[in-house]
Amino acid sequence: MIWIIGGTSDANRLAERIRSEGHRVLISTTTAYGSQLAALQNFEIMEQQLSESDMEQLLTDTAISVVVDASHPFAELVSTQAMAVCARMKRPYLRFEREQVQIAGAHYYPDYDELIETLKQTSGNILLTIGSKNVHRFCPELLDRIVARVLPVSKSLDECQAAGLLAHQLIAMKGRMRVETNRALMEEYLITQLVCKESGEAGGLLEKCQAAQELGIAAHIISRPRLHYPLVFSDPEALVQQLNETLKVLRT
Known part of the structure; x- marks a missing residue:
């Protein structure tokens, strides 16, 4: 079985491609929203926040052959843990990383x-499109200026409200939006x-930033964590080819 660390649209597309090669696939997610997206394609799903010991147990109990990490570019902890577990248990680890723009x-x-610190030197309303987990970092100093666009799920709304945001400061919308919608x-x-x-x-980075540029709005971008992956791919076909080659070696 192939374990895909998911929760993203990338992971679901990659899982479908890998399944088309005849491989059995298990997708793990940490949120109900991620599980719902995967369930639409009838994948085997595990919804759980996995510790390193949980990952080790999963590799043992489910006879995982290869781990494909297609988690979000900012899911630094899960990628770090998965690499460590695979190294200890001698399981091949392949990372799918979105191309940078x-x-x-x-x-x-x-x-x-x-x-x-930079935002403190500016004026006007700030649109946060970083998810809900880090909204609290901007409070209370910038609280009155914040508008947060987050997923329309209770956990996201609860985290924003816990940070002090009021209803008029929240935009609950899913997924990637067109330039026109962002604008x-x-x-x-x-x-x-x-x-x-x-x-x-x-x-949706391109659409958000294009809308901002058209309106003369300053765009501020948090850079990705820089991790050292043993094998990393941005081309799904290249990853699938490597996966098939790896499985052939394991079977000999």
């Missing part, structure tokens, strides 16, 4: 602290500063 004119930051939201909420993660094309 460089946005001309955008400001890039290695961490939230530097970004927040309309920025105009409606009088946004002057856009904050994104370096999530790549699949994360």
